Amino acid sequence: ILNVEQSPQSLHVQEGDSTNFTCSFPSSNFYALHWYRWETAKSPEALFVMTLNGDEKKKGRISATLNTKEGYSYLYIKGSQPEDSATYLCGYPLIQGAQKLVFGQGTRLTINP
Amino acid sequence: AAGVIQSPRHLIKEKRETATLKCYPIPRHDTVYWYQQGPGQDPQFLISFYEKMQSDKGSIPDRFSAQQFSDYHSELNMSSLELGDSALYFCASSLSPSGNTIYFGEGSWLTVV
Numbered sequence: 001i002l003n004v005e006q007s008p009q010s011l012h013v014q015e016g017d018s019t020n021f022t023c024s025f026p027s028s029n030f031y032a033l034h035w036y037r038w039e040t041a042k043s044p045e046a047l048f049v050m051t052l053n054g055d056e057k058k059k060g061r062i063s064a065t066l067n068t069k070e071g072y073s074y075l076y077i078k079g080s081q082p083e084d085s086a087t088y089l090c091g092y093p094l095i096q097g098a099q100k101l102v103f104g105q106g107t108r109l110t111i112n113p
Numbered sequence: 114a115a116g117v118i119q120s121p122r123h124l125i126k127e128k129r130e131t132a133t134l135k136c137y138p139i140p141r142h143d144t145v146y147w148y149q150q151g152p153g154q155d156p157q158f159l160i161s162f163y164e165k166m167q168s169d170k171g172s173i174p175d176r177f178s179a180q181q182f183s184d185y186h187s188e189l190n191m192s193s194l195e196l197g198d199s200a201l202y203f204c205a206s207s208l209s210p211s212g213n214t215i216y217f218g219e220g221s222w223l224t225v226v
Contacts, residue, residue: 034215043117043203043217089156091215100146100158100169101215 004092006104013080014112020076021107023090027071034091034101035064035075044089047075080111115139117218119204125224126194134189134221138206144168145187146215147179148203156203162187163209194225 005024013019025033032051036044048057053068061078077084087108091101118137126132138145147159149172158171162181173179176194181187191198205217 036217043219046214046216049214100161100171102158103148103156105155 004090004102004104006088006090006107008107009105010108010110012110012112013077015080015082017080018076018078019080019109020074021088021109023073023075023092023104025071025073025090025092027069030068030071031093033066033073035073036089036091037062037086038089038106039086047088075107077109080109082111082113085109085111117204117206117216119202119218119221121221122219123222123224125226127226128194128196130194130225131190131192132194132223133191134202134204134223136187136189136204136206136218138185138187138204139216142206142208142216143185144207144209145181145185146205146207147173147187147189148205149200150203150220151197151200159189191223194223196225199223199225 007022032049034049035047037047038044048064050066055066057064063076066073075088087106089103089106091103093101117139120135124132144163146161148156149159150156159173160179161169165181177191179189201220201222203217203220205215207213207215
């Protein structure tokens with residue numbers, strides 16, 4: 001993988017169900033992985049910055065794991081609610097010390113009531 | 114808490130005109146980033162500044178220029194506008210070093226007609 005890839009691109013989940021999606025990134029020379037939640041017409045909201053292999057971070061019903069050796073991160077949402085509907089972006093600095101992130105296309109999550 | 118402020122939020126310009134977008138980072142943040150997101154595309158990194166100096170450069174066209182001022186606000190100047198410049202322009206800020214959370218503004222919508 002040369003860039004950041006997210007899958008699936010779109011996801012429809014029933015309210016109350018749990019879900020997860022993936023961010024894949026180059027496994028060589030890992031520096032950090034950023035997750036953002038982005039609602040339409042709002043700015044992307046920072047969720048997590050993950051730096052260590054095996055990291056697991058949690059914020060309310062949202063959690064994320066990181067596997068730097070195989071180059072992926074999972075974002076989990078437990079008990080989905082309508083307000084979870086958003087696009088979830090992951091971003092990755094390609095170069096150590098680089099102050100820019102390369103973003104995936106995002107996973108657009110829609111929670112059906 | 115103060116967030117990243119961008120202005121204007123919406124801008125309509127004609128082809129070949131010039132546009133200037135402004136970004137006011139979170140207080141005490143020393144790094145500013147500019148991203149461009151075209152319709153249906155990933156956010157693409159344009160340029161970043163650290164302590165008023167350009168720190169990283171991405172896919173910024175030669176027709177565009179940017180700078181960070183002594184009060185840390187930044188301006189993105191776009192000249193000879195083309196239809197393809199129509200996009201959402203995000204500004205983001207962070208506190209160095211790299212790896213810290215990057216906070217985004219709400220974006221400035223530029224429409225070139």
